[in-house]
Amino acid sequence: MRRKDMEFVRCSFCELCPQDAGSRLNYLSQNFLNLVNIFSMESKHINKSRRDFIKKSTAVTALAIASPVILRAGEHDEKIAALFEQMPLKLEVNGTQHSLSVEPRVTLLDLLREQLNLMGTKKGCDHGQCGACTVHVNGKRVLSCLSLAVMNEGKKITTIEGLAEGDKLHPLQEAFITNDGFQCGYCTPGQIMSAVACIREGHANSKEEIREFMSGNICRCGAYPNIVDAIMEVKKGGLPV
Amino acid sequence: MINFEYSRVATVKSAIDILVKNPGAGFIAGGTNLVDLMKKGVMSPTRLIDINSLPLKQIEETPLGLKFGALVINADLAADKLVDQKFPLLGQALKAGASPQLRNMATVGGNVMQRTRCSYFYDVAMPCNKRNPGSGCGAIQGYNRMHAIFGASDKCIAVHPSDMCVALVALDASIFISGPKGERKIPFADFHRLPGDNPEKDNTLQKNELITAILIPKNNFTKNVHYLKIRDRASYAFALVSVAAALELNGTTIKNARLAMGGVSHKPWRLAEAEKFLLGKAASNENFAKAAELGMKGAKSFGHNDFKIKLGAAAIREALTKAMNA
Numbered sequence: 001m002r003r004k005d006m007e008f009v010r011c012s013f014c015e016l017c018p019q020d021a022g023s024r025l026n027y028l029s030q031n032f033l034n035l036v037n038i039f040s041m042e043s044k045h046i047n048k049s050r051r052d053f054i055k056k057s058t059a060v061t062a063l064a065i066a067s068p069v070i071l072r073a074g075e076h077d078e079k080i081a082a083l084f085e086q087m088p089l090k091l092e093v094n095g096t097q098h099s100l101s102v103e104p105r106v107t108l109l110d111l112l113r114e115q116l117n118l119m120g121t122k123k124g125c126d127h128g129q130c131g132a133c134t135v136h137v138n139g140k141r142v143l144s145c146l147s148l149a150v151m152n153e154g155k156k157i158t159t160i161e162g163l164a165e166g167d168k169l170h171p172l173q174e175a176f177i178t179n180d181g182f183q184c185g186y187c188t189p190g191q192i193m194s195a196v197a198c199i200r201e202g203h204a205n206s207k208e209e210i211r212e213f214m215s216g217n218i219c220r221c222g223a224y225p226n227i228v229d230a231i232m233e234v235k236k237g238g239l240p241v
Numbered sequence: 242m243i244n245f246e247y248s249r250v251a252t253v254k255s256a257i258d259i260l261v262k263n264p265g266a267g268f269i270a271g272g273t274n275l276v277d278l279m280k281k282g283v284m285s286p287t288r289l290i291d292i293n294s295l296p297l298k299q300i301e302e303t304p305l306g307l308k309f310g311a312l313v314i315n316a317d318l319a320a321d322k323l324v325d326q327k328f329p330l331l332g333q334a335l336k337a338g339a340s341p342q343l344r345n346m347a348t349v350g351g352n353v354m355q356r357t358r359c360s361y362f363y364d365v366a367m368p369c370n371k372r373n374p375g376s377g378c379g380a381i382q383g384y385n386r387m388h389a390i391f392g393a394s395d396k397c398i399a400v401h402p403s404d405m406c407v408a409l410v411a412l413d414a415s416i417f418i419s420g421p422k423g424e425r426k427i428p429f430a431d432f433h434r435l436p437g438d439n440p441e442k443d444n445t446l447q448k449n450e451l452i453t454a455i456l457i458p459k460n461n462f463t464k465n466v467h468y469l470k471i472r473d474r475a476s477y478a479f480a481l482v483s484v485a486a487a488l489e490l491n492g493t494t495i496k497n498a499r500l501a502m503g504g505v506s507h508k509p510w511r512l513a514e515a516e517k518f519l520l521g522k523a524a525s526n527e528n529f530a531k532a533a534e535l536g537m538k539g540a541k542s543f544g545h546n547d548f549k550i551k552l553g554a555a556a557i558r559e560a561l562t563k564a565m566n567a
Contacts, residue, residue: 085244085246087247094256103244104244104245104246104289105242105244105245105248105279106244107276126280127277127280127281127455128273128277128343131340131342134342140316140345141342141345141347142342142346143273143343143346145271145279146273146276146343146346147272147276147346148247148272148289149274150247150291151269151272151291151293194341194342197341198341199339203341208277211475211476212475212476213341214341215340215341215475215476215477216339216341216342216343216477221403228417
């Protein structure tokens with residue numbers, strides 16, 4: 001699928017922006033600092049979220065920096081369009097079906113966070129070394145940072161947001177709280193997703209086994225002993241996870 | 242990472258056909274090494290051919306031995322009953338690798354094809370003859386703690402990081418490969434190369450070829466085996482040194498022995514001389530020590546990995562002892 005015309009999308013902020021692409025780019029590059037101020041004032045005035053502001057001001061920055069590329073869009077629109085070539089993708093996340101359009105290089109992690117706004121799954125290292133991005137794909141725990149989104153066509157993804165049932169926390173979530181299983185909380189979604197799978201896999205029969213089979217999730221705060229306790233407690237409790 | 246085109250294929254033939262027609266293309270299965278390398282810009286295929294639908298996922302017992310497809314997931318192979326009962330050294334080696342999440346994603350073929358984790362290979366700003374032939378080797382005069390002590394060259398001192406491959410070499414496995422010219426089968430020990438003057442070639446896979454299966458011949462190493470992995474952490478780290486040891490015992494006499502090491506060379510390092518020495522000998526500390534001495538013959542270190550020589554000998558002794566007591 002290819003976009004035939006390289007449409008220059010107007011950012012919605014400022015009515016001062018000229019209509020044609022060339023002048024607009026000049027305007028943006030010359031007035032970059034002013035525009036950042038306008039965004040921050042507007043953001044405070046309308047109470048837009050911090051994330052929204054950062055996204056939009058970054059977009060302006062990107063446009064300002066990329067202006068030579070986009071100026072030549074008319075001549076090289078095929079090359080530019082190819083850079084943004086997207087593929088259809090259908091998958092289920094936490095019980096909801098999604099029909100999406102993604103570039104092949106988008107990871108499952110970035111898809112979940114950026115396109116689906118499910119921020120529970122964390123990007124710790126982005127290289128498969130920390131486990132913070134652990135999710136379940138068709139019931140198995142995997143690292144979403146090393147999984148390409150397009151390779152998950154038709155699969156069922158469960159993220160940390162999919163564990164609780166409404167207001168009722170999952171037993172492991174309860175156990176992490178009562179056992180003080182986290183400090184900063186950044187590794188915690190990945191720890192819990194990994195722990196649920198660890199119990200389901202039948203690898204939580206002793207503290208030693210838990211340590212070995214949770215070794216793919218690291219915690220800079222050092223909450224490990226309490227994480228192991230939480231898992232032991234849920235395993236001993238015998239409730240289905 | 243740079244963007245790329247993406248195709249899915251359903252047959253070995255179409256996989257190879259697409260590869261032939263697209264010179265910059267590569268296969269992707271589990272992606273646990275490839276996606277990482279692409280993020281770092283170390284490898285940049287212009288097209289990825291997703292081979293996950295290929296019918297290469299069987300684990301079966303054949304008259305010749307255990308045959309398993311290149312797309313079998315590492316975790317599934319490790320948990321397989323057949324592997325557990327008849328080829329436990331393979332199971333131990335698989336379980337020693339990576340993390341549970343990675344083992345759920347990684348395939349057998351990918352484990353064989355994985356690249357070295359040498360930090361100079363991984364850093365595109367550093368000289369590396371493997372990644373960029375002729376640019377030099379940053380590790381030889383640099384930080385080489387994780388690097389080779391056997392079979393290195395003045396062009397490259399990287400090690401192959403796999404645990405599964407060490408067990409496959411110890412167990413005399415064969416590997417099946419398909420290509421435009423058809424199928425071939427070679428001893429697994431001949432698949433990976435030593436760096437020599439061409440470290441950019443990790444293995445002997447020819448252009449446009451695809452690994453389809455691995456076969457481990459029937460053997461009697463069902464009890465006295467041990468895969469010992471020495472690493473900086475208790476788990477989830479690459480080997481400093483590892484040893485796959487297998488013994489077939491007649492009382493306390495060694496009828497048959499296998500020894501291979503990981504973390505020490507560009508390919509799994511078979512200790513043929515040590516094995517030969519052990520045949521017919523008593524399974525004793527003395528003989529294990531002698532075997533270790535023979536096994537470490539020819540070891541050469543590069544400064545930061547000098548410790549691997551003593552550690553290697555101790556690891557061989559310990560692996561044999563643990564195998565004996567298994």
